[in-house]
Amino acid sequence: MQSVSPEEPTVLAPEPAVATVRPKHKGSAQLFQNPVLERLSHTHIALPVGIFAATGVLSLYYGIAHGFMSGLSALGLFLLGLFAFSFAEYLVHRYLYHIPATTPGRAKFQYTMHGVHHEYPKDKTRLAMPPIITVFVVSLLFFIFRLSFGSYAFGLLAGFTFGYAMYLFVHYAIHAYSPPKNFLKVWWTHHSQHHYRQDEVAFGVSSTLWDHIIGTMPSKKGA
Numbered sequence: 001m002q003s004v005s006p007e008e009p010t011v012l013a014p015e016p017a018v019a020t021v022r023p024k025h026k027g028s029a030q031l032f033q034n035p036v037l038e039r040l041s042h043t044h045i046a047l048p049v050g051i052f053a054a055t056g057v058l059s060l061y062y063g064i065a066h067g068f069m070s071g072l073s074a075l076g077l078f079l080l081g082l083f084a085f086s087f088a089e090y091l092v093h094r095y096l097y098h099i100p101a102t103t104p105g106r107a108k109f110q111y112t113m114h115g116v117h118h119e120y121p122k123d124k125t126r127l128a129m130p131p132i133i134t135v136f137v138v139s140l141l142f143f144i145f146r147l148s149f150g151s152y153a154f155g156l157l158a159g160f161t162f163g164y165a166m167y168l169f170v171h172y173a174i175h176a177y178s179p180p181k182n183f184l185k186v187w188w189t190h191h192s193q194h195h196y197r198q199d200e201v202a203f204g205v206s207s208t209l210w211d212h213i214i215g216t217m218p219s220k221k222g223a
């Protein structure tokens with residue numbers, strides 16, 4: 001391994017494509033040599049879930065309280081934002097998190113962003129982004145929505161960030177707890193197919209909607 005300066009944190013873990021990673025049910029990968037960066041790469045799930053959920057509530061309240069939207073329009077914008085998040089979740093998971101590791105740089109990026117999760121799917125501290133990055137993402141989303149949609153941004157952002165919080169909660173529950181013996185088991189089954197059988201399909205986590213629409217549902221043979 002080439003030596004690097006302290007200002008250039010290095011990924012220490014292997015850099016394979018997701019498809020070649022053998023899941024481990026214990027332990028956690030070391031991503032950075034720098035102990036501060038390594039510590040910051042772990043988080044308790046309650047922090048990012050709370051930040052996104054609080055952003056959704058505050059955005060909805062602010063938009064209604066300041067007259068940017070009425071109750072009915074707020075509901076419509078909220079649902080539209082929720083729907084938009086479900087599509088964004090699918091696209092990011094499929095095309096960003098599973099970017100082909102065709103170069104060393106791509107391999108490092110892919111492993112740091114998502115491959116580590118496929119290798120250590122039971123690592124509860126890496127099931128969501130750290131709080132610092134969460135705050136940055138929330139801020140970036142606000143500016144993008146505000147510049148793009150004006151006063152409608154408050155309702156859309158509320159639905160989008162609530163969808164993000166729901167996704168994080170569902171994803172954590174799937175990896176942290178045994179599947180329930182009721183209709184909710186479909187989430188566990190769907191995501192398990194992605195991790196342990198067919199990682200090229202089943203990209204939806206909080207919803208299987210876009211897997212059905214786009215045609216990336218797991219095959220019965222794989223199940």
